[in-house]
Amino acid sequence: MQTDDKKREFILSYLETQLNQINLKVVRQLIEFGKNNNYSAPDILSELVSMDQKHEKILTATFELDYVDGVKLFSNRARHWLTPDGRNYLRQLKLKESQVIHSNFTPGDAGNTNTAYDGYLSQLIACKDKMQTEADKVTLQEFTIDLRHLLTDSKKLEEGALNKFQPFIERNWRELATPMNPILVELSRRFLFTTTSEIQDK
Known part of the structure:
Protein backbone atom coordinates (compact mmCIF):
# COMPACT_ATOMS: atom_id res chain seq x y z
CA MET A 1 0.00 0.00 0.00
CA SER A 75 -19.56 23.31 5.24
CA ASN A 76 -22.75 22.48 3.37
CA ARG A 77 -24.40 21.55 6.71
CA ALA A 78 -23.79 17.86 6.02
CA ARG A 79 -23.93 15.37 8.89
CA HIS A 80 -21.02 13.31 7.54
CA TRP A 81 -17.54 14.33 6.47
CA LEU A 82 -17.43 11.75 3.68
CA THR A 83 -19.58 11.88 0.57
CA PRO A 84 -21.02 8.56 -0.73
CA ASP A 85 -18.09 8.46 -3.18
CA GLY A 86 -15.77 9.15 -0.26
CA ARG A 87 -17.15 6.22 1.73
CA ASN A 88 -16.70 3.93 -1.27
CA TYR A 89 -13.16 5.24 -1.69
CA LEU A 90 -12.36 4.53 1.97
CA ARG A 91 -13.71 0.98 1.62
CA GLN A 92 -11.40 0.48 -1.38
CA LEU A 93 -8.42 1.77 0.63
CA LYS A 94 -9.21 -0.59 3.51
CA LEU A 95 -9.65 -3.49 1.11
CA LYS A 96 -6.28 -2.72 -0.46
CA GLU A 97 -4.62 -2.64 2.97
CA SER A 98 -6.35 -5.89 3.91
CA GLN A 99 -4.94 -7.55 0.79
CA VAL A 100 -1.45 -6.25 1.58
CA ILE A 101 -1.68 -7.52 5.15
CA HIS A 102 -2.94 -10.90 3.95
CA SER A 103 -0.11 -11.27 1.44
CA ASN A 104 2.50 -10.32 4.06
CA PHE A 105 1.42 -12.80 6.73
CA THR A 106 4.12 -15.29 7.76
CA PRO A 107 2.43 -17.59 10.29
CA GLY A 108 5.50 -19.79 10.68
CA ASP A 109 7.61 -16.92 11.99
CA ALA A 110 6.37 -17.14 15.57
CA GLY A 111 9.66 -15.89 16.99
CA ASN A 112 9.09 -12.38 15.65
CA THR A 113 6.78 -10.45 18.00
CA ASN A 114 5.48 -8.29 15.16
CA THR A 115 4.11 -11.37 13.42
CA ALA A 116 3.15 -13.47 16.46
CA TYR A 117 -0.57 -12.94 15.77
CA ASP A 118 -0.44 -12.89 11.97
CA GLY A 119 -1.50 -16.54 11.84
CA TYR A 120 -4.67 -15.82 13.79
CA LEU A 121 -5.36 -12.70 11.72
CA SER A 122 -4.83 -14.75 8.56
CA GLN A 123 -7.34 -17.32 9.84
CA LEU A 124 -9.72 -14.49 10.63
CA ILE A 125 -9.52 -13.14 7.06
CA ALA A 126 -10.07 -16.67 5.75
CA CYS A 127 -13.45 -16.65 7.52
CA LYS A 128 -14.80 -14.32 4.82
CA ASP A 129 -15.76 -17.44 2.83
CA LYS A 130 -18.20 -18.25 5.64
CA MET A 131 -19.82 -14.80 5.66
CA GLN A 132 -23.40 -14.71 4.42
CA THR A 133 -23.33 -11.25 2.79
CA GLU A 134 -20.89 -9.04 0.91
CA ALA A 135 -21.36 -6.40 3.60
CA ASP A 136 -20.12 -8.83 6.25
CA LYS A 137 -17.12 -9.73 4.10
CA VAL A 138 -16.14 -6.05 3.86
CA THR A 139 -16.76 -5.56 7.60
CA LEU A 140 -14.54 -8.55 8.37
CA GLN A 141 -11.70 -6.99 6.38
CA GLU A 142 -12.11 -3.67 8.21
CA PHE A 143 -12.25 -5.50 11.56
CA THR A 144 -9.04 -7.41 10.79
CA ILE A 145 -7.23 -4.18 9.86
CA ASP A 146 -8.34 -2.52 13.11
CA LEU A 147 -7.20 -5.56 15.12
CA ARG A 148 -3.85 -5.48 13.35
CA HIS A 149 -3.42 -1.83 14.35
CA LEU A 150 -4.36 -2.56 17.97
CA LEU A 151 -1.93 -5.49 18.20
CA THR A 152 1.02 -3.62 16.70
CA ASP A 153 0.39 -0.19 18.25
CA SER A 154 2.22 0.66 21.46
CA LYS A 155 -0.38 3.23 22.51
CA LYS A 156 -2.71 2.43 25.43
CA LEU A 157 -5.90 0.62 24.46
CA GLU A 158 -9.07 2.66 24.79
CA GLU A 159 -12.36 1.34 26.16
CA GLY A 160 -14.84 0.70 23.37
CA ALA A 161 -12.21 0.79 20.62
CA LEU A 162 -14.10 -1.89 18.66
CA ASN A 163 -17.68 -0.96 19.58
CA LYS A 164 -18.73 -0.39 15.98
CA PHE A 165 -18.07 -4.07 15.20
CA GLN A 166 -20.20 -5.48 18.06
CA PRO A 167 -23.31 -6.36 15.95
CA PHE A 168 -21.09 -7.99 13.32
CA ILE A 169 -19.20 -10.05 15.93
CA GLU A 170 -22.39 -11.18 17.69
CA ARG A 171 -23.92 -12.18 14.36
CA ASN A 172 -20.88 -14.20 13.25
CA TRP A 173 -19.31 -15.33 16.53
CA ARG A 174 -19.56 -19.05 15.76
CA GLU A 175 -17.43 -18.64 12.62
CA LEU A 176 -14.97 -16.17 14.17
CA ALA A 177 -14.48 -17.63 17.66
CA THR A 178 -11.48 -19.89 16.97
CA PRO A 179 -9.08 -17.25 15.55
CA MET A 180 -10.58 -14.49 17.73
CA ASN A 181 -10.02 -16.07 21.15
CA PRO A 182 -6.19 -15.74 21.34
CA ILE A 183 -6.40 -12.20 19.93
CA LEU A 184 -8.97 -11.17 22.55
CA VAL A 185 -6.89 -12.75 25.30
CA GLU A 186 -3.84 -10.70 24.25
CA LEU A 187 -5.82 -7.44 24.00
CA SER A 188 -7.46 -8.14 27.39
CA ARG A 189 -4.05 -8.78 28.96
CA ARG A 190 -2.77 -5.42 27.71
CA PHE A 191 -5.91 -3.64 28.87
CA LEU A 192 -6.27 -5.24 32.30
CA PHE A 193 -2.70 -5.56 33.54
CA THR A 194 -0.13 -2.83 34.09
CA THR A 195 3.48 -3.40 33.12
CA THR A 196 6.22 -3.98 35.70
CA SER A 197 7.69 -0.53 35.07
CA GLU A 198 4.31 1.14 35.71
CA ILE A 199 3.98 -0.74 39.02
CA GLN A 200 7.47 0.35 40.11
CA ASP A 201 6.69 3.99 39.32
CA LYS A 202 3.72 4.01 41.75
Whole structure:
Protein backbone atom coordinates (compact mmCIF):
# COMPACT_ATOMS: atom_id res chain seq x y z
CA MET A 1 0.00 0.00 0.00
CA GLN A 2 1.47 3.35 -1.02
CA THR A 3 2.35 5.99 1.59
CA ASP A 4 -0.25 8.45 0.25
CA ASP A 5 -2.95 5.78 0.41
CA LYS A 6 -2.07 5.03 4.04
CA LYS A 7 -2.22 8.72 4.86
CA ARG A 8 -5.61 9.08 3.21
CA GLU A 9 -6.95 5.98 4.93
CA PHE A 10 -5.83 7.43 8.27
CA ILE A 11 -7.52 10.79 7.56
CA LEU A 12 -10.77 9.38 6.20
CA SER A 13 -11.07 6.67 8.88
CA TYR A 14 -10.87 9.35 11.55
CA LEU A 15 -13.27 11.76 9.86
CA GLU A 16 -15.78 8.96 9.26
CA THR A 17 -16.25 8.64 13.02
CA GLN A 18 -16.96 12.37 13.54
CA LEU A 19 -20.69 12.54 12.80
CA ASN A 20 -22.33 15.97 13.07
CA GLN A 21 -18.91 17.49 13.76
CA ILE A 22 -18.04 19.24 10.50
CA ASN A 23 -15.80 21.92 12.00
CA LEU A 24 -12.20 23.03 12.42
CA LYS A 25 -11.98 21.56 15.93
CA VAL A 26 -12.08 18.11 14.35
CA VAL A 27 -9.37 19.16 11.88
CA ARG A 28 -7.15 20.30 14.76
CA GLN A 29 -7.69 16.96 16.54
CA LEU A 30 -6.90 15.12 13.30
CA ILE A 31 -3.63 17.04 12.99
CA GLU A 32 -2.71 16.16 16.60
CA PHE A 33 -3.42 12.46 15.99
CA GLY A 34 -1.51 12.70 12.71
CA LYS A 35 1.65 13.68 14.58
CA ASN A 36 1.63 10.23 16.22
CA ASN A 37 1.82 8.75 12.71
CA ASN A 38 4.53 11.16 11.55
CA TYR A 39 2.15 13.23 9.41
CA SER A 40 2.78 16.97 9.60
CA ALA A 41 0.05 19.62 9.60
CA PRO A 42 0.82 20.58 5.96
CA ASP A 43 0.60 16.88 5.00
CA ILE A 44 -2.88 16.60 6.51
CA LEU A 45 -4.14 19.95 5.24
CA SER A 46 -2.96 19.43 1.67
CA GLU A 47 -4.76 16.07 1.54
CA LEU A 48 -7.95 17.66 2.93
CA VAL A 49 -7.86 20.28 0.19
CA SER A 50 -7.24 17.65 -2.50
CA MET A 51 -10.21 15.59 -1.31
CA ASP A 52 -12.68 18.45 -0.74
CA GLN A 53 -15.78 19.44 -2.75
CA LYS A 54 -13.82 21.67 -5.15
CA HIS A 55 -11.47 18.88 -6.15
CA GLU A 56 -12.03 15.11 -5.75
CA LYS A 57 -15.43 15.42 -3.97
CA ILE A 58 -14.45 12.80 -1.40
CA LEU A 59 -15.35 15.20 1.44
CA THR A 60 -18.57 17.17 1.88
CA ALA A 61 -16.75 20.31 3.03
CA THR A 62 -14.53 22.76 1.14
CA PHE A 63 -11.19 24.07 2.42
CA GLU A 64 -9.21 27.20 1.67
CA LEU A 65 -5.60 27.00 2.74
CA ASP A 66 -3.41 29.98 3.61
CA TYR A 67 -0.20 29.20 5.46
CA VAL A 68 -0.12 32.77 6.79
CA ASP A 69 -3.73 33.25 7.89
CA GLY A 70 -4.56 29.58 8.48
CA VAL A 71 -7.25 27.32 7.07
CA LYS A 72 -10.91 28.12 6.38
CA LEU A 73 -13.63 25.49 6.19
CA PHE A 74 -16.90 25.87 4.31
CA SER A 75 -19.56 23.31 5.24
CA ASN A 76 -22.75 22.48 3.37
CA ARG A 77 -24.40 21.55 6.71
CA ALA A 78 -23.79 17.86 6.02
CA ARG A 79 -23.93 15.37 8.89
CA HIS A 80 -21.02 13.31 7.54
CA TRP A 81 -17.54 14.33 6.47
CA LEU A 82 -17.43 11.75 3.68
CA THR A 83 -19.58 11.88 0.57
CA PRO A 84 -21.02 8.56 -0.73
CA ASP A 85 -18.09 8.46 -3.18
CA GLY A 86 -15.77 9.15 -0.26
CA ARG A 87 -17.15 6.22 1.73
CA ASN A 88 -16.70 3.93 -1.27
CA TYR A 89 -13.16 5.24 -1.69
CA LEU A 90 -12.36 4.53 1.97
CA ARG A 91 -13.71 0.98 1.62
CA GLN A 92 -11.40 0.48 -1.38
CA LEU A 93 -8.42 1.77 0.63
CA LYS A 94 -9.21 -0.59 3.51
CA LEU A 95 -9.65 -3.49 1.11
CA LYS A 96 -6.28 -2.72 -0.46
CA GLU A 97 -4.62 -2.64 2.97
CA SER A 98 -6.35 -5.89 3.91
CA GLN A 99 -4.94 -7.55 0.79
CA VAL A 100 -1.45 -6.25 1.58
CA ILE A 101 -1.68 -7.52 5.15
CA HIS A 102 -2.94 -10.90 3.95
CA SER A 103 -0.11 -11.27 1.44
CA ASN A 104 2.50 -10.32 4.06
CA PHE A 105 1.42 -12.80 6.73
CA THR A 106 4.12 -15.29 7.76
CA PRO A 107 2.43 -17.59 10.29
CA GLY A 108 5.50 -19.79 10.68
CA ASP A 109 7.61 -16.92 11.99
CA ALA A 110 6.37 -17.14 15.57
CA GLY A 111 9.66 -15.89 16.99
CA ASN A 112 9.09 -12.38 15.65
CA THR A 113 6.78 -10.45 18.00
CA ASN A 114 5.48 -8.29 15.16
CA THR A 115 4.11 -11.37 13.42
CA ALA A 116 3.15 -13.47 16.46
CA TYR A 117 -0.57 -12.94 15.77
CA ASP A 118 -0.44 -12.89 11.97
CA GLY A 119 -1.50 -16.54 11.84
CA TYR A 120 -4.67 -15.82 13.79
CA LEU A 121 -5.36 -12.70 11.72
CA SER A 122 -4.83 -14.75 8.56
CA GLN A 123 -7.34 -17.32 9.84
CA LEU A 124 -9.72 -14.49 10.63
CA ILE A 125 -9.52 -13.14 7.06
CA ALA A 126 -10.07 -16.67 5.75
CA CYS A 127 -13.45 -16.65 7.52
CA LYS A 128 -14.80 -14.32 4.82
CA ASP A 129 -15.76 -17.44 2.83
CA LYS A 130 -18.20 -18.25 5.64
CA MET A 131 -19.82 -14.80 5.66
CA GLN A 132 -23.40 -14.71 4.42
CA THR A 133 -23.33 -11.25 2.79
CA GLU A 134 -20.89 -9.04 0.91
CA ALA A 135 -21.36 -6.40 3.60
CA ASP A 136 -20.12 -8.83 6.25
CA LYS A 137 -17.12 -9.73 4.10
CA VAL A 138 -16.14 -6.05 3.86
CA THR A 139 -16.76 -5.56 7.60
CA LEU A 140 -14.54 -8.55 8.37
CA GLN A 141 -11.70 -6.99 6.38
CA GLU A 142 -12.11 -3.67 8.21
CA PHE A 143 -12.25 -5.50 11.56
CA THR A 144 -9.04 -7.41 10.79
CA ILE A 145 -7.23 -4.18 9.86
CA ASP A 146 -8.34 -2.52 13.11
CA LEU A 147 -7.20 -5.56 15.12
CA ARG A 148 -3.85 -5.48 13.35
CA HIS A 149 -3.42 -1.83 14.35
CA LEU A 150 -4.36 -2.56 17.97
CA LEU A 151 -1.93 -5.49 18.20
CA THR A 152 1.02 -3.62 16.70
CA ASP A 153 0.39 -0.19 18.25
CA SER A 154 2.22 0.66 21.46
CA LYS A 155 -0.38 3.23 22.51
CA LYS A 156 -2.71 2.43 25.43
CA LEU A 157 -5.90 0.62 24.46
CA GLU A 158 -9.07 2.66 24.79
CA GLU A 159 -12.36 1.34 26.16
CA GLY A 160 -14.84 0.70 23.37
CA ALA A 161 -12.21 0.79 20.62
CA LEU A 162 -14.10 -1.89 18.66
CA ASN A 163 -17.68 -0.96 19.58
CA LYS A 164 -18.73 -0.39 15.98
CA PHE A 165 -18.07 -4.07 15.20
CA GLN A 166 -20.20 -5.48 18.06
CA PRO A 167 -23.31 -6.36 15.95
CA PHE A 168 -21.09 -7.99 13.32
CA ILE A 169 -19.20 -10.05 15.93
CA GLU A 170 -22.39 -11.18 17.69
CA ARG A 171 -23.92 -12.18 14.36
CA ASN A 172 -20.88 -14.20 13.25
CA TRP A 173 -19.31 -15.33 16.53
CA ARG A 174 -19.56 -19.05 15.76
CA GLU A 175 -17.43 -18.64 12.62
CA LEU A 176 -14.97 -16.17 14.17
CA ALA A 177 -14.48 -17.63 17.66
CA THR A 178 -11.48 -19.89 16.97
CA PRO A 179 -9.08 -17.25 15.55
CA MET A 180 -10.58 -14.49 17.73
CA ASN A 181 -10.02 -16.07 21.15
CA PRO A 182 -6.19 -15.74 21.34
CA ILE A 183 -6.40 -12.20 19.93
CA LEU A 184 -8.97 -11.17 22.55
CA VAL A 185 -6.89 -12.75 25.30
CA GLU A 186 -3.84 -10.70 24.25
CA LEU A 187 -5.82 -7.44 24.00
CA SER A 188 -7.46 -8.14 27.39
CA ARG A 189 -4.05 -8.78 28.96
CA ARG A 190 -2.77 -5.42 27.71
CA PHE A 191 -5.91 -3.64 28.87
CA LEU A 192 -6.27 -5.24 32.30
CA PHE A 193 -2.70 -5.56 33.54
CA THR A 194 -0.13 -2.83 34.09
CA THR A 195 3.48 -3.40 33.12
CA THR A 196 6.22 -3.98 35.70
CA SER A 197 7.69 -0.53 35.07
CA GLU A 198 4.31 1.14 35.71
CA ILE A 199 3.98 -0.74 39.02
CA GLN A 200 7.47 0.35 40.11
CA ASP A 201 6.69 3.99 39.32
CA LYS A 202 3.72 4.01 41.75
